[in-house]
Amino acid sequence: xxxxxxxxxxxxxxxxxxxxxxxxxxxxxxxxxxxxxxxxxxxxxxxxxxxxxxxxxxxxxxxxxxxxxxxxxxxxxxxxxxxxxxxxxxxxxxxxxxxxxxxxxxxxxxxxxxxxxxxxxxxxxxxxxxxxxxxxxxxxxxxxxxxxxxxxxxxxxxxxxxxxxxxxxxxxxxxxxxxxxxxxxxxxxxxxxxxxxxxxxxxxxxxxxxxxxxxxxxxxxxxxxxxxxxxxxxxxxxxxxxxxxxxxxxxxxxxxxxxxxxxxxxxxxxxxxxxxxxxxxxxxxxxxxxxxxxxxxxxxxxxxxxxxxxxxxxxxxxxxxxxxxx
Amino acid sequence: xxxxxxxxxxxxxxxxxxxxxxxxxxxxxxxxxxxxxxxxxxxxxxxxxxxxxxxxxxxxxxxxxxxxxxxxxxxxxxxxxxxxxxxxxxxxxxxxxxxxxxxxxxxxxxxxxxxxxxxxxxxxxxxxxxxxxxxxxxxxxxxxxxxxxxxxxxxxxxxxxxxxxxxxxxxxxxxxxxxxxxxxxxxxxxxxxxxxxxxxxxxxxxxxxxxxxxxxxxxxxxxxxxxxxxxxxxxxxxxxxxxxxxxxxxxxxxxxxxxxxxxxxxxxxxxxxxxxxxxxxxxxxxxxxxxxxxxxxxxxxxxxxxxxxxxxxxxxxxxxxxxxxx
Numbered sequence: 253x254x255x256x257x258x259x260x261x262x263x264x265x266x267x268x269x270x271x272x273x274x275x276x277x278x279x280x281x282x283x284x285x286x287x288x289x290x291x292x293x294x295x296x297x298x299x300x301x302x303x304x305x306x307x308x309x310x311x312x313x314x315x316x317x318x319x320x321x322x323x324x325x326x327x328x329x330x331x332x333x334x335x336x337x338x339x340x341x342x343x344x345x346x347x348x349x350x351x352x353x354x355x356x357x358x359x360x361x362x363x364x365x366x367x368x369x370x371x372x373x374x375x376x377x378x379x380x381x382x383x384x385x386x387x388x389x390x391x392x393x394x395x396x397x398x399x400x401x402x403x404x405x406x407x408x409x410x411x412x413x414x415x416x417x418x419x420x421x422x423x424x425x426x427x428x429x430x431x432x433x434x435x436x437x438x439x440x441x442x443x444x445x446x447x448x449x450x451x452x453x454x455x456x457x458x459x460x461x462x463x464x465x466x467x468x469x470x471x472x473x474x475x476x477x478x479x480x481x482x483x484x485x486x487x488x489x490x491x492x493x494x495x496x497x498x499x500x501x502x503x504x505x506x507x508x509x510x511x512x513x514x515x516x517x518x519x520x521x522x523x524x525x526x527x528x529x530x531x532x533x534x535x536x537x538x539x540x541x542x543x544x545x546x547x548x549x550x551x552x553x554x555x556x557x558x559x560x561x562x563x564x565x566x567x568x569x570x571x572x573x574x575x576x577x578x
Numbered sequence: 579x580x581x582x583x584x585x586x587x588x589x590x591x592x593x594x595x596x597x598x599x600x601x602x603x604x605x606x607x608x609x610x611x612x613x614x615x616x617x618x619x620x621x622x623x624x625x626x627x628x629x630x631x632x633x634x635x636x637x638x639x640x641x642x643x644x645x646x647x648x649x650x651x652x653x654x655x656x657x658x659x660x661x662x663x664x665x666x667x668x669x670x671x672x673x674x675x676x677x678x679x680x681x682x683x684x685x686x687x688x689x690x691x692x693x694x695x696x697x698x699x700x701x702x703x704x705x706x707x708x709x710x711x712x713x714x715x716x717x718x719x720x721x722x723x724x725x726x727x728x729x730x731x732x733x734x735x736x737x738x739x740x741x742x743x744x745x746x747x748x749x750x751x752x753x754x755x756x757x758x759x760x761x762x763x764x765x766x767x768x769x770x771x772x773x774x775x776x777x778x779x780x781x782x783x784x785x786x787x788x789x790x791x792x793x794x795x796x797x798x799x800x801x802x803x804x805x806x807x808x809x810x811x812x813x814x815x816x817x818x819x820x821x822x823x824x825x826x827x828x829x830x831x832x833x834x835x836x837x838x839x840x841x842x843x844x845x846x847x848x849x850x851x852x853x854x855x856x857x858x859x860x861x862x863x864x865x866x867x868x869x870x871x872x873x874x875x876x877x878x879x880x881x882x883x884x885x886x887x888x889x890x891x892x893x894x895x896x897x898x899x900x901x902x903x904x
Contacts, residue, residue, distance in 0.1 A: 439765015
């Protein structure tokens with residue numbers, strides 16, 4: 253099934269079930285009003301939502317209406333956890349190579365992850381508001397999962413069983429704030445403003461055989477100012493699958509229902525596939541020509557992030573954001 | 579007023595109002611059942627809770643019962659944000675001096691903060707469960723605040739107006755995991771297991787003149803295995819006050835209601851006041867004798883963290899935790 257959260261003026265919005273073709277939707281209010289409630293009580297509520305989803309897909313839902321992604325908040329408008337990996341090691345290799353730094357050997361066995369802010373996510377059509385364009389505004393096209401409860405010490409395989417929903421993310425980054433912030437040693441804070449998510453989050457069965465052992469084997473499209481700049485394969489080159497990323501957090505603590513875990517920028521060794529963040533394009537330019545040429549985003553720029561299935565249908569709907577001064 | 583959350587088997591527990599002397603409590607269920615609901619709608623709900631608090635303090639609340647801190651979850655059992663500062667620069671100076679590192683000049687003007695996990699907090703009497711004692715289990719006695727909504731670009735003074743509640747925190751750290759994790763560059767993840775909070779969170783008026791411009795001018799007691807090891811003054815040596823810490827987050831994003839912001843380990847230049855975390859004691863030993871002597875916590879160890887007012891009464895109740903293998 254596919255789930256979304258409609259804006260209704262409240263902090264958590266209204267849960268809706270969306271049809272597979274993203275054409276119609278139906279309020280889930282007879283079952284649950286908020287996405288977090290469903291995650292808190294998944295085994296009881298998910299089957300009921302599944303039933304509504306079936307009716308909707310078969311055109312039998314009584315009060316269906318046209319689905320409008322413009323009305324969406326993030327599927328989970330605020331979350332108790334947002335931890336983002338950097339699971340495509342090719343991205344790390346490129347960025348480091350551009351600044352003549354080595355990738356430590358441990359990075360191939362120990363996932364790189366950061367704890368992000370999760371109190372104020374953006375809906376798929378909300379602007380990226382930034383006070384200062386010199387902060388170096390960049391998009392990062394990613395895949396993300398929402399989990400159920402997973403206990404401390406959980407293995408990667410067991411963690412896979414706890415994945416409830418999959419969606420897309422734009423992990424907006426302020427590149428020019430990153431070097432000084434990371435030099436302080438405590439990770440990201442100011443350099444990661446609000447993250448945006450796709451209109452819908454979907455259960456694994458919606459992904460069919462494209463979902464395989466914690467990796468999503470489909471292409472992620474990034475379109476910047478109307479030009480497709482990336483068509484990167486999210487599958488085989490994901491060095492650490494989602495179960496490994498979740499288990500990494502579980503080493504010393506529980507992961508509770510509604511935690512969101514991101515893949516990091518999807519990145520491929522084949523440069524002809526393009527890029528899922530500008531920083532990577534700039535790294536390639538630096539490696540090839542000694543200096544970056546492509547500037548970061550400007551006020552008024554647009555970014556569209558989408559993933560299509562084998563038949564060319566959009567799975568999650570598109571993230572479409574504009575950069576705004578604010 | 580003083581608020582707490584009683585364990586009831588649910589994820590968010592039951593909100594209770596606690597009397598000033600921590601002797602009695604009353605369910606707030608006629609007003610709100612969960613702490614986050616109160617933070618989401620503070621201006622409407624807080625006055626009603628205040629009224630109940632007055633009745634309780636005057637012995638006029640009908641269904642009051644004896645307050646038992648053992649029944650408490652964290653005041654906010656899970657939160658949409660937990661960002662912890664390192665606001666007592668003396669702590670940073672000591673730790674760096676012990677490893678012959680300099681404190682960068684910017685650390686005196688730009689707060690050091692990290693984004694922590696907030697999906698699974700510990701109540702004040704819940705054990706610190708750790709799979710391996712060689713991780714280097716340490717307590718960190720801190721002051722923390724819970725905020726309302728604050729907009730991006732908010733000033734430190736305006737941020738002070740958004741502080742709703744104050745409580746104590748034990749920001750448990752796994753010291754021996756920290757060096758390798760921070761060397762990866764993305765901050766803490768595995769080295770910060772679940773944080774514990776005091777039985778009650780209190781509004782600023784409960785602190786009287788001890789709360790002054792974002793600092794809490796009272797002593798924080800840390801008692802390790804029954805021995806008081808720290809009686810540190812949380813006030814004057816807090817280099818960055820809570821408004822500055824919150825405004826630091828607000829530079830590039832909104833801070834939403836229910837965000838928890840911590841002070842970091844309370845630390846004083848006068849070593850005779852003791853310590854609020856073992857790492858600091860070990861730093862002092864290293865500076866004085868070339869090597870640390872005090873080991874980190876062992877399974878079965880206890881830690882008690884408490885703060886008393888000028889009259890000697892406990893303000894927040896005590897955090898009392900035992901270290902357990904798990």
